[in-house]
Amino acid sequence: MNIQEIVIAGAGTMGYSMAQIFAKYHYSVIIYDLNEEALSNAKKHIQDNVSILLNEQELTSQQSQDLFNHLSYTTNKDCFKECDLVVESIIEDLKIKKSFYQDISQFVKDECILATNTSGISINELASAVYKPERFIGMHWFNxxxxxxxxxxxxxxxTHDSIADAIYQLSLSIDKKPVIVNKDVLGFAANRIQFAVLREALYLVEQGVISKEGIDDVMKYGLGFRYACLGPLEVADFGGLDTFYHISDYLMKDLCDSHEIPSELKEHYMKHEYGVKCQQGFYDYHNGKDVEAIKQRDENLIKIFHALYR
Incomplete structure (x- = not known):
């Protein structure tokens, strides 16, 4: 399928980030939002991001100009009429998303692919609101x-296989590493693994086995370091499946299998302590610690990215 014109629905962090990447690879991209202020903020963030890339010599001045030439912003729904792909990244609310698809799927051309960037809402549930649901699919990006x-x-x-293949090839064309999730399950693949790790990590902290700082160090300097290069099945192959079999025999039955929200997570939630964005979560981010933490995260991610993929 020939995807050339893309509309990103939603001008939030994920929306403008996706738009910037598509535009960098010469796709014509329109960012759509109902809110003019959101569009203005998106435009400013993209300009700031491009300035950083120019300073770091990740982009040339010509490439940055090309990127801006491939981007536009609108509150006019007419932008959906002739596009080849819609990537929706609006609020994570089932009712609002379904209302959006009930409207837009009747408005776009029949061959337009409709993709959602939801991080967990059921694809099948959203598809129930889509006209011609065979062209509907999840396209879950990560921040x-x-x-x-x-x-x-x-x-x-x-979902038709041809649609999945089209989005797979599109993802390759922007230098991403796509994976096909063949069945719509809660949390898809990545979040299921992430929350399984979080459940066991919080269980060990709550049981007094290890401190919160200690469990984060276990991941950063041990498991996470290794997982940056090898997946969990590759780790098992290198470690020896016989070893993993024998460990599984006694360890699996002892792992946390609670179906409840971890108590420490619930406690912070009830206190409205949501993490970096509120300056308090499992850790304290007051007095500029939030800005420093974000800066440190990004610097470390860039170092890892360059070391492994450049």
Whole structure:
């Protein structure tokens, strides 16, 4: 399928980040949002991001100009009429998303692909609101989009294979590492693994086995370091499946298998302590610690990205 014109619905962090990447690779991109202020903020963030890339010599002045030439912004729904692909990145609210698709799927041309960047809402549930649901699919990006290579492509029960292949090839064309998730399950693949790790990590902290700083160090300097190069099945192959079999025999039955929200996570939530964005979560981010933490995260991610993929 020939995808040339893309509309990104939603001008938030994920929306403008995706738009910037598509434009960098010469796709014509329109960022659509109901809110003019959101569009203005998106434009400013993209300009700031491009300035950083220019300073770091990641882009030439000509490339930056080309990028801006491929981007436009609008609150006019007419932008959907002739596009080849819509990537929706609006609020994570089932009712709002379904209302959006009920409207837009009747408005776009029949061959237009409709993709959602939801991080967990059922693809099949959203597809129930889509006219011609066989062209509907999940396209789950990860923040920060310009550094995290993974894109999960999630098929609904009615998604045509040709649609999944088109989004897979599109993802390759922008130098991403796409994976096909063949069945629509809660959390897809990445979030299921992420939350399984989080459940066991919080269980060990709550049981007094290890401190919160200690469990983060276990991941950063041990497991995470290794997983940056090898997947979990590759790790098992290198470690020896006989070894992993024998460990599984006694360890699997002892792992946390609670179906409840971890108590420490619930406690912070009830206190409205949501992490970096509120300056308090498992750690304290007051007095400029939030800005420093974000800066440190990005610097480290860039170093890893350059070391492994450049």
């Amino acid at each position: 920060p989009c310009h550094l995290v290579l993974l894109i999960e492509i999630i098929k609904g029960k009615e």
